[in-house]
Amino acid sequence: MAYTKPIPDPEQYTFKPYWDGCKAGKLMLPRCLVCGRMHFYPRVLCPHCHSDQLEWVEASGEGRIHTYAVQHRAFGGWAEETPFVTAYIDLIEGTRMLTVLHGVDPLKPEEIKIGAKVKIEFEEASDEVSIAYWRVVE
Numbered sequence: 001m002a003y004t005k006p007i008p009d010p011e012q013y014t015f016k017p018y019w020d021g022c023k024a025g026k027l028m029l030p031r032c033l034v035c036g037r038m039h040f041y042p043r044v045l046c047p048h049c050h051s052d053q054l055e056w057v058e059a060s061g062e063g064r065i066h067t068y069a070v071q072h073r074a075f076g077g078w079a080e081e082t083p084f085v086t087a088y089i090d091l092i093e094g095t096r097m098l099t100v101l102h103g104v105d106p107l108k109p110e111e112i113k114i115g116a117k118v119k120i121e122f123e124e125a126s127d128e129v130s131i132a133y134w135r136v137v138e
């Protein structure tokens with residue numbers, strides 16, 4: 001099935017290591033060399049201590065649902081996917097990611113559990129770009 005949603009530009013804002021990781025099936029996140037904390041979304045400064053001394057490291061791709069919402073209205077390529085579930089994921093590395101959650105029924109939100117284990121997966125959006133999603137594994 002053709003990918004119809006917006007496709008990010010991996011060259012924009014110098015976050016190419018994140019996108020290269022997604023293409024290779026790895027979650028690459030920036031980690032601060034000063035305070036040691038990881039963050040998402042990628043930024044040029046550490047949001048915790050404002051250092052610009054960052055490195056890219058591979059994260060586990062494991063986490064738990066922090067919270068979620070069922071999206072009944074959306075625009076563009078997302079409109080045809082409604083309803084779908086967005087969620088904040090608490091990574092075991094200590095940062096948080098916003099995602100579209102796979103492996104859940106948006107029409108049965110009572111079955112989605114806060115704290116449920118999730119694992120990252122990647123969907124090819126184009127020859128150059130893959131998008132990270134999270135899937136419930138318990």
Ligand SMILES: [Zn+2]
Nearest residue numbers: 032035046049
């Ligand atoms: Zn820092």
